[in-house]
Amino acid sequence: MFNAHRRSPTAPVNHALLLRVVRALFPSARLRWGANRRFTFEALVKSTKAELHRSGAVLFTFRVAHKTKVGSGIHCAIVTGIDGAGVHLVDSLGRRNRRIPNATVEPRRTRRGWPILGAPLLATNGSMRVLLGLPALNGAHRTR
Numbered sequence: 001m002f003n004a005h006r007r008s009p010t011a012p013v014n015h016a017l018l019l020r021v022v023r024a025l026f027p028s029a030r031l032r033w034g035a036n037r038r039f040t041f042e043a044l045v046k047s048t049k050a051e052l053h054r055s056g057a058v059l060f061t062f063r064v065a066h067k068t069k070v071g072s073g074i075h076c077a078i079v080t081g082i083d084g085a086g087v088h089l090v091d092s093l094g095r096r097n098r099r100i101p102n103a104t105v106e107p108r109r110t111r112r113g114w115p116i117l118g119a120p121l122l123a124t125n126g127s128m129r130v131l132l133g134l135p136a137l138n139g140a141h142r143t144r
Helices: 015-025 041-055
Strands: 032-036 058-066 072-083 086-090 103-105 114-117 121-132
Touching: 015 032, 015 058, 015 121, 032 041, 041 058, 041 072, 041 086, 041 121, 072 121
Parallel strands: none
Antiparallel strands: 032 121, 058 072, 058 121, 072 086, 086 103, 103 114, 114 121
């Protein structure tokens, strides 16, 4: 969990640490975070479409709330495609069926946020960051 409380049993993760880890995997890439003040479905599509077409996948972070429990935080997922059904993700909290994508951000907003099919989450209108500059993936999925 991003910026976890110090009493958390897991080490805190933040954007600087995540960027450092990804840079270690792709040392020649010119990686940087692109930021949006507010998550909307349209902002997610606009922020990821060109990068998705260029590289085949886009890492992004966004504020989420649990669908049925009390709690919220910053979550990280990978965009693998965009179509009329939504923005398709590889999500650590998504379906456990070994298929990619395993979750989809729906384009329709509910009172609390945008449902993520396949995960127990709602994307809320908090801030969102997109990692720019990932190298192109071999055999990458492209926008549909």
